[in-house]
Amino acid sequence: MIAMTMLRDNMAVFGGLALPLIASFLVVGVTCSYKYPEVRRDAAVIDEYHGTKIADPYRWLEDPDSEETKAFITAQNNLTLTYLEDAPYRKELRSKLTELWDYPRRGIPKKRGEKYYFFANSGLQNQWVFMVQDSVEAGEPRVFLDPNTLSSDGTVSIKTSSFSKDGSLFAYGLSQSGSDWVTVHIKNVTSGENFPEILRHIKWPSISWTHDNVGFFYSRYPSQDDNKNETGRETGSTEHEKIYYHKVGTAQDKDVLVVEFIDKPKLSLSTEISDDGDYLIVLTYEVINEEFVYFASLKDSLKTGFQEKIQLQPLNTEPASFSYVTNDESLFYFITDLDAPSNKLVRVDLNKPEKKYWSTVIPEANEVLEWADPINNNFMFTSYTKDVKSTLELRHLQNGSLILEYPLEIGSISSTSGKRKDTEFFFKLSTYKNPGIIYRIDFTKDDLKPKIFHETTSKIDSSSLVVEQIFYKSKDGTKVPMYILYRKDLVRDGSAPAYLYSYGGFSSSIEVGYSTSYLVFVNNLRGVVAIPSIRGGGEYGKDWWDDGRLLNKQNCFDDFASAAEYLIENKYTSPSKLIINGASNGGLLVAATVNQRPELFGAAVPEVGVMDMLRFQKFTVGYYWCGEYGCSENKTHFDNLITYSPLHNIRLPKNETVQYPAMLVKTADHDDRVVPLHSFKYVSELQHTIGSSERQTNPLLIRIESKAGHGSGTPTTKLIEDIVDEYGFYIRALNITFYE
Missing domain, CATH: 3.40.50.1820 (Alpha/Beta hydrolase fold, catalytic domain)
Structure with a gap:
């Protein structure tokens, strides 16, 4: 969107399989205090992994739409x-x-164009409402987009959103019933009207607007794949994600395919446009947090309107995590864990992208460098995690030198807002006692201390x-x-x-x-x-x-x-x-x-x-998790997975005085x-x-x-x-x- 050593060699894990029952769900009495539905066990389903036979008597439950599963x-x-x-x-x-849930709360303001936007909930609203305000300190907030009006039961939610560079257009992805699939819609900010096109076949879209405000890049899956019926109930593997360019006001079938990796169907793809609008950054991975980054200049493509595939260049040859911070023309700043397990900030010249030419702006420290946000042109805020607590520092962008350290209450900075050319920065600090304080730092003032912009007050007295x-x-x-x-x-x-x-x-x-x-x-x-x-x-x-x-x-x-x-x-x-x-x-x-x-x-x-560590990779996006768990197709990983797979290690405790918890x-x-x-x-x-x-x-x-x-x-x-x-x-x- 994982030691048990009780396995008998060369024997089916589900030993002593029962014969299939004529009636699958007759409620039968058992010797314990509860009567459980009798679930059919299919003795015929046995897989072999590297010489070990594993029974899977409930394979039929993998079909969510069968009458028996229902x-x-x-x-x-x-x-x-x-x-x-x-x-x-x-x-x-x-x-x-x-009673306790019913209190007003709001998210951090983000300036887009000349207006400020934020999410808010009056208390018991099913979904948070997207609000707009003309000024950060004056004017009444008004509703910009209310997902609660899109369904009678509140099950339609906003999964992602992005404004065009000038703030005149707004693209947003809607999810139904919690599914990872979204439909992307585009709204004219001035008129409030939606454009006619709806973009489909999309999961976790990174909507990256070109700075001419004409269109954006996004990734999607092939529409002809029967495994992806976009109901949220499918189980088929989701593959062959590709990047397209969409021109606002045109149908999705007119979108231009700009990036694909034909020989790597399981790659996840995401995009980002550089702060100056001149470069496209593409992050790819098969293993989460082990990325390969590519880039391309957009100057020529912007002139022709993206009529053909973009030629990408690789940034790294070793897998690692990368987070784009900002750039000065070809000089790019990234946070990476390459050769730095606790992360560092590096500067890369895309004219010479090889690692030997990279320079370190902020070296690795004992704490984990979580993020860096550029602000007021030549400055940046950075945050470390120190023993599960957030820190906040102000630094010079070009050399990373420290200017200020901000004392914070024990908590986490859950969100931030501010772009490189902005003169104000917002951050929200959450604690176990307080639902959140939003602070503002104004660079037009001499005093760069955070000022409370908004404090949410719940109905719970946390003093005890x-x-x-x-x-x-x-x-x-x-x-x-x-x-x-x-x-x-x-x-x-x-x-x-x-x-x-x-x-x-x-x-x-x-x-x-x-x-x-x-x-x-x-x-x-x-x-x-x-x-x-x-x-x-x-x-x-x-x-x-x-x-x-x-x-x-x-x-x-x-x-x-x-x-x-x-x-x-x-x-x-x-x-x-x-x-x-x-x-x-x-x-x-x-x-x-x-x-x-x-x-x-x-x-x-x-x-x-x-729960099934032998077959998780076969369903939807489960193959991404092989970098976390390993996969049963590999014998070394199988030998490890079978020791703890929840489904395959359910046994009565040896101690007869012990039972499973409720x-x-x-x-x-x-x-x-x-x-x-x-x-x-x-x-x-x-x-x-x-x-x-x-x-x-x-x-x-x-x-x-x-x-x-x-x-x-x-x-x-x-x-x-x-x-x-x-x-x-x-x-x-x-x-x-x-x-x-």
């Missing part, structure tokens, strides 16, 4: 709904969440909240940072419920941020929230990522389990009250850790998780990134292998959301109901009390 969804949701409806405090929980950062040791002795949130009146006797959340993958860092649901857990469930920054993330640069991916993926599960052990040993909670949660790669994290250490947890909620698997029918078949197959095996045991008294359920995707764009009404169900599950399963 019946599976209905039966599972009915069982889960029955359980959740009997949870106490649901009415009180919904009322409290709705304690935010503690600790460093605990993982299994191999590695120190891992963790934030712990709790009330001042917490008694550390192990009786409090605790919510442990992490991600640990794709070099993605967990940033400090405000969460209404976290604070409800702390205040109204009298609980503890813990967020460790485990390996696999980007909190400490590429080395931290490398230590948690590919053959090192087990470190993620060890880090997560060690965080649980720390909370238990220090009496923040106890195993019977400890909850773990994670989404996407974090869903994999939760499920794998439960398989390995079920005795540590009272409840677990893996959301939209990657589990609520979560997925959505329009998730076309981590397709729901992962969760379908996983919960089926979970109920079959664990749920049939008389010692398993905890429930093993799945919640399948309709008209929702991988998470982005979920309307407020669905978000609140999702938390009501999830917290209600904890309350019932772990006997937690709700406090007003």
Whole structure:
């Protein structure tokens, strides 16, 4: 949009397969406390990987549109709904969440043309509204684009947007039901009218306007591919992305193909126009965060109107991450981790792009250089991540020398605004206690201290909240940072419920941020929230990522389990009250850790998780993840993947006094990134292998959301109901009390 060594050599992992049933979903009695739908197991589906036979009895669940799969969804949701409806405090929980969610908030202003734009939400609006204001300090904001008017249930969201250089045109991508597919529309800013064309077959578009304000570059997939029906429910692999030039006011079939890599169908492509408008930058990757960058001069093509393919030149010959900052004619500034795991800022002359000619503007430091934003022509703001906290500095652009350091409260800079020729810079600082303060720095003033531009005030009094950062040791002795949130009146006797959340993958860092649901857990469930920054993330640069991916993926599960052990040993909670949660790669994290250490947890909620580590690369954009996990086609990677794949390591604990925690698997029918078949197959095996045991008294359920995707764009009404169900599950399963 991941050690178990119990595998028997040369035997099917799903041993003792049952014969196919005549009726797939007869509810049958089992010896445990719950009656699970009987899910057909197909004994005939067995794959061979490098000499090892692996059964896949639920292969039929990979078809989302079959009648049998639809019946599976209905039966599972009915069982889960029955359980959740009997949870106490649901009415009180919904009322409290709705009350606390209902406060006005706004995003950071961005100047485009002569106007300022920002997103805002009055409180309970399903989607944030795009607003416009004539002046940053005066004039009433008015609605520019309200996605809430585009559907009756709030399931249409704005996924991306971009203004032309002069601010007169606005392109925006709409998603339905949380799908990664978008349709791009173009709006005339002055008249407010849309142009007639709609651009389709697009995922995650980078809309890059040429500076003549005539058109833009974007990437799309072939329209004739039957696997891409753009419903958000497809599972077929998505390949052959290409870059086109679109001239505003013309039909999409008139767009000009300008860049393609015919021999590399799995490349992801994105574009960016240089600040001066003279160059096109193309970033490509098959492995996320390991990019190859190309560039081309646009001067001649702008004169001819882009009638043919653009001839690209390579920037780098070694894969690395690159982030364009700005340029002075042919001198380009990039942040990269090439030969610098914590990142550095380099200057590259595109007339001599070979690495030996690059010069370092800001050398690598102990902290991770996250971003650099040029401002006021010859200056730039930079930000480092230091032990999961944001810093802010003002520097000279050309030589990187430090001018000012800004003291910040412990938090994360979640967004910034300001272009190189602007004289004002905005940034938003989020903390666990505050939903966000937007600061403004004005270069027309002598005083360059940040001034509060807007402060969001929630309905939650955070004065009793304690935010503690600790460093605990993982299994191999590695120190891992963790934030712990709790009330001042917490008694550390192990009786409090605790919510442990992490991600640990794709070099993605967990940033400090405000969460209404976290604070409800702390205040109204009298609980503890813990967020460790485990390996696999980007909190400490590429080395931290490398230590948690590919053959090192087990470190993620060890880090997560060690965080649980720390909370238990220090009496923040106890195993019977400890909850773990994670989404996407974090869903994999939760499920794998439960398989390995079920005795540590009272409840677990893996959301939209990657559960079948042998086949993930076969669906939609799963092949991009091979750089994170490896792929089963490679024997070395297969031997590693099979040790932790959640689907293939579900076994009754050897200790007969241990059962699996109460589990609520979560997925959505329009998730076309981590397709729901992962969760379908996983919960089926979970109920079959664990749920049939008389010692398993905890429930093993799945919640399948309709008209929702991988998470982005979920309307407020669905978000609140999702938390009501999830917290209600904890309350019932772990006997937690709700406090007003």
